[in-house]
Amino acid sequence: MQVNKLGGPIGVRxxxxxxxxxxxxxxxxxxxxxxLLMLFGLxxxxxxxxxxxxxxxxxxxxVWSPLKGQFGLWPFIMGTLWVTFVALILAAPVxxxxxxxxxxxxxxxxxxxxxxxxxLLAGIPSVVYGVWGLLLIVPLVSKVLAPxxxxxxxxYSILAAGIVLAIMIFPTIIHVSIEVFASIPYQVRxxxxxxxxxxxxxxRHVVLRKGAQGILASVVLGLSRAFGETMAVLMVxxxxxxxxxxxxxxxxxxxxxxxxxxxxxxxxxxxxxxLMLSALVLLLVVLFFNVLARFILTRVERRAE
Amino acid sequence: xxxxxxxxxxxxxxxxxxTHQVLKDISVDIPDKKITAIIGPSGCGKTTLLKSMNxxxxxxxxxxxxxxxxxxxxDIYNPAAEVxxxxxxxxxxxxxxxxxxxxxxxxxxxxxxxxGLRDKKKLAGIVMHHLKEAGLWDEVKDRLSSPASxxxxxxxxxxxxxRGLAVEPEIILGDEPTSALDPQxxxxxxxxxxxxxxxxxxxVVTHILRQTKRIADYIVFLYLGELIExxxxxxxxxxxxxxxxxxxxxxxxx
Amino acid sequence: xxxxxxxxxxxxxxxxxxxxxxxxxASMAVVVISLLLILGVIIWKGLPAMKLSMITQTPKGxxxxxxxxxxxxxxxxxxxxxxxxxxxxxxxxLPVVLYINLYTKKNSKIATFVRFSLDVLWGIPSIVFGxxxxxxxxxxxxxxxxxxxxxxxxxxxFPIMSRAMDEVVRLVPQDLLxxxxxxxxxxxxxxLxxxxxxxxxxxxxxxLIAFGRGIGDAASVLFTAGFxxxxxxxxxxxxxxxxxxxxxxxxxxxxxxxxxxYASAAVLTVLILAISLVSRALVKRLARHRIK
Numbered sequence: 001m002q003v004n005k006l007g008g009p010i011g012v013r014x015x016x017x018x019x020x021x022x023x024x025x026x027x028x029x030x031x032x033x034x035x036l037l038m039l040f041g042l043x044x045x046x047x048x049x050x051x052x053x054x055x056x057x058x059x060x061x062x063v064w065s066p067l068k069g070q071f072g073l074w075p076f077i078m079g080t081l082w083v084t085f086v087a088l089i090l091a092a093p094v095x096x097x098x099x100x101x102x103x104x105x106x107x108x109x110x111x112x113x114x115x116x117x118x119x120l121l122a123g124i125p126s127v128v129y130g131v132w133g134l135l136l137i138v139p140l141v142s143k144v145l146a147p148x149x150x151x152x153x154x155x156y157s158i159l160a161a162g163i164v165l166a167i168m169i170f171p172t173i174i175h176v177s178i179e180v181f182a183s184i185p186y187q188v189r190x191x192x193x194x195x196x197x198x199x200x201x202x203x204r205h206v207v208l209r210k211g212a213q214g215i216l217a218s219v220v221l222g223l224s225r226a227f228g229e230t231m232a233v234l235m236v237x238x239x240x241x242x243x244x245x246x247x248x249x250x251x252x253x254x255x256x257x258x259x260x261x262x263x264x265x266x267x268x269x270x271x272x273x274x275l276m277l278s279a280l281v282l283l284l285v286v287l288f289f290n291v292l293a294r295f296i297l298t299r300v301e302r303r304a305e
Numbered sequence: 306x307x308x309x310x311x312x313x314x315x316x317x318x319x320x321x322x323x324t325h326q327v328l329k330d331i332s333v334d335i336p337d338k339k340i341t342a343i344i345g346p347s348g349c350g351k352t353t354l355l356k357s358m359n360x361x362x363x364x365x366x367x368x369x370x371x372x373x374x375x376x377x378x379x380d381i382y383n384p385a386a387e388v389x390x391x392x393x394x395x396x397x398x399x400x401x402x403x404x405x406x407x408x409x410x411x412x413x414x415x416x417x418x419x420x421g422l423r424d425k426k427k428l429a430g431i432v433m434h435h436l437k438e439a440g441l442w443d444e445v446k447d448r449l450s451s452p453a454s455x456x457x458x459x460x461x462x463x464x465x466x467x468r469g470l471a472v473e474p475e476i477i478l479g480d481e482p483t484s485a486l487d488p489q490x491x492x493x494x495x496x497x498x499x500x501x502x503x504x505x506x507x508x509v510v511t512h513i514l515r516q517t518k519r520i521a522d523y524i525v526f527l528y529l530g531e532l533i534e535x536x537x538x539x540x541x542x543x544x545x546x547x548x549x550x551x552x553x554x555x556x557x558x559x
Numbered sequence: 560x561x562x563x564x565x566x567x568x569x570x571x572x573x574x575x576x577x578x579x580x581x582x583x584x585a586s587m588a589v590v591v592i593s594l595l596l597i598l599g600v601i602i603w604k605g606l607p608a609m610k611l612s613m614i615t616q617t618p619k620g621x622x623x624x625x626x627x628x629x630x631x632x633x634x635x636x637x638x639x640x641x642x643x644x645x646x647x648x649x650x651x652x653l654p655v656v657l658y659i660n661l662y663t664k665k666n667s668k669i670a671t672f673v674r675f676s677l678d679v680l681w682g683i684p685s686i687v688f689g690x691x692x693x694x695x696x697x698x699x700x701x702x703x704x705x706x707x708x709x710x711x712x713x714x715x716x717f718p719i720m721s722r723a724m725d726e727v728v729r730l731v732p733q734d735l736l737x738x739x740x741x742x743x744x745x746x747x748x749x750x751l752x753x754x755x756x757x758x759x760x761x762x763x764x765x766x767l768i769a770f771g772r773g774i775g776d777a778a779s780v781l782f783t784a785g786f787x788x789x790x791x792x793x794x795x796x797x798x799x800x801x802x803x804x805x806x807x808x809x810x811x812x813x814x815x816x817x818x819x820x821y822a823s824a825a826v827l828t829v830l831i832l833a834i835s836l837v838s839r840a841l842v843k844r845l846a847r848h849r850i851k
Binding site: 013014016017020021023024025027028029030031032034035037038041042045093094095096097098100101102105114116117118119120121123124125126127128129130131132134135136167170174198199200201221224225227228229230231235255258259262275276279282283286287289290291294 | 572573575576579580582583584585586587589590591593594596597600601604651654655657658659662669672673675676677678679680682683684685686687689690691693694695714717718721745746747748768771772774775776777778781782802805806809820821824827828831832834835839
């Protein structure tokens with residue numbers, strides 16, 4: 001009989017292996033299971049209000065008056081869209097230019113230097129961004145930017161939230177874009193150089209074109225991140241449950257709605273259901289964007305193999 | 306020693322990748338308007354030698370070049386030299402055809418466009434002319450705006466040839482241009498190269514000895530980064546002077 | 560056939576390149592300056608209000624009105640919660656990652672599906688985890704407590720940790736695995752003795768990244784961990800957390816308390832920076848054993 005001094009008799013080792021394998025297999029389905037559980041759980045909690053009011057009136061009504069039983073989510077949907085849009089407009093060019101520079105131009109020491117900086121930006125907690133936004137960006141908007149445009153603003157605005165959010169999503173877009181560029185084989189750039197093209201021309205006509213889908217995916221991921229961000233936005237956006245008319249207006253977003261009102265959730269009828277519905281809407285939108293972006297990225301990855 | 310007019314003169318060229326020396330003090334003349342084959346066992350620096358001729362080693366991190374490469378009498382490694390103009394003089398055919406991510410038409414028009422040509426009629430004329438030169442025109446004339454990635458490998462290689470010719474080079478560099486192709490397409494490309502030598506100087510890196518026999522006028526033999534022997538193809542095949550050359554030609558080393 | 564224009568345009572092309580290089584460098588500067596501004600402002604505003612009592616005392620009566628005390632409740636609460644959550648997350652992450660890398664075939668459907676689910680989970684905002692955690696809490700009959708918060712944050716950390724671990728474990732060369740199998744080792748033994756050791760720096764980094772995320776997140780503990788002035792002594796008691804402490808202190812109308820909020824923010828930031836530094840140092844030290 002073969003006795004292996006290291007782990008015991010072969011039979012025991014094989015049994016351990018099989019047991020571990022079965023256990024791991026079960027655990028492996030947990031991620032998918034959690035997603036489904038989330039969807040069902042939130043939906044279940046949102047059903048009461050859906051039973052009473054049609055979904056359209058909830059989504060598109062601007063009247064938010066929980067005490068009167070009015071739960072129009074439109075102002076919050078609009079707030080979310082505005083803030084996300086501002087954040088994207090600010091973040092996308094800066095992130096993409098940075099990613100191109102780091103991928104195609106920067107010498108190694110700059111790349112190594114930027115890595116921890118980008119990681120740090122990604123690691124700073126949302127509340128800290130919020131405090132910073134409060135200290136620097138809100139006054140910036142009210143004292144510098146708004147007067148520049150001849151408008152009055154308290155500073156607690158879409159613009160302030162957009163600026164803070166933009167910085168928060170830099171790492172997302174930069175990181176994914178750099179990976180996309182890295183997956184483009186060197187030879188195609190070489191082909192362009194051999195024709196006498198400058199590096200810029202090569203980047204513009206060849207690299208960016210080849211990487212276009214991946215870049216789109218990186219921006220979509222940034223969008224998705226901005227969509228769901230809560231604390232930082234909550235602290236600088238003003239929390240006004242009305243659809244905004246300008247970037248200098250205060251507003252509220254779906255995440256801030258949920259965060260702000262969890263306290264009153266249990267005391268007013270249907271309130272918890274309405275908030276769970278908001279969470280569900282948020283989840284579905286974010287899921288959609290994430291799945292879309294991941295799908296594009298896997299295609300890009302597969303083509304590079 | 307050389308009774309021909311050299312188009313490219315390489316003097317004391319050494320190339321290092323980091324601390325590893327890939328090419329050791331190479332000096333050789335490349336004849337004008339002939340097909341020169343750079344041969345030798347794999348890993349001996351053939352591709353590096355080829356790429357050093359149009360400064361394609363510049364973007365490679367860690368690559369260092371010393372020595373001179375004279376093209377038409379001017380040293381391309383002179384710090385004052387204009388790299389993009391130098392590269393324009395030479396067209397490159399890579400081993401694996403690298404089509405640009407655009408339409409067939411745009412692939413060929415890419416070169417002329419970046420060098421400043423905007424006139425649509427002239428561009429169309431150039432595209433047609435060079436696609437014909439590469440022997441691809443008849444196969445693609447109806448689908449010039451479709452993506453180049455849809456072509457077969459053999460067609461892609463000819464497209465790369467047309468693209469390279471469109472910038473009006475004087476020299477064509479080929480890095481094992483047929484090794485990724487099926488026999489039919491290989492033959493096609495070889496035939497084109499032979500036709501082209503009347504107007505262009507052609508330099509091909511190859512590890513296929515039979516291909517060398519078919520198309521080469523001049524041979525440069527490299528072994529482990531050193532220039533072992535060079536001369537007219539007929540002479541080298543008939544009477545190799547160096548024992549290593551003989552060993553390679555008889556298939557002892559590869 | 561000489562149709563191309565003369566050399567004059569080369570200069571223009573180079574100028575174009577230089578212009579865009581300028582834009583790129585400026586963008587990079589924006590990123591760097593943003594980080595410097597954030598760290599700078601937080602520390603600058605937080606330092607003046609920093610007293611030793613901040614980190615050594617819990618809030619005494621009237622703390623939120625400006626009286627004595629510190630945020631020790633939040634510091635300890637956060638440490639307990641994040642540690643528990645991270646531990647819980649590791650227990651699930653490591654097996655899953657090992658399974659999809661060692662027990663499945665190349666490009667297997669299960670592995671793809673799991674990776675996809677992890678990516679999807681990764682992108683879910685923490686407020687949704689908070690809302691879901693709240694539902695789980697109610698379902699299990701728990702009140703807002705350390706336990707409920709731990710479970711919620713564990714859910715949040717799980718995809719982050721798994722993804723980061725997966726990225727390292729994927730890179731283990733097949734040759735190394737083959738060498739182990741050819742010595743007669745089972746897959747479990749290979750997983751535990753070879754792979755984990757080879758990937759240890761990466762695995763630890765993943766754990767630390769997840770820990771950092773867990774300790775700094777507010778939205779997920781908002782509904783689930785509660786808040787209290789005391790340091791929790793049981794899993795079923797509510798726990799204060801640093802992010803929420805910052806948030807609540809900021810919400811008072813008293814400037815002294817708001818100052819303390821800035822100091823708390825500085826504490827949290829320094830904590831995150833420390834974690835980041837430690838993980839980098841660990842990677843460098845443990846990289847000794849790795850096989851390239």
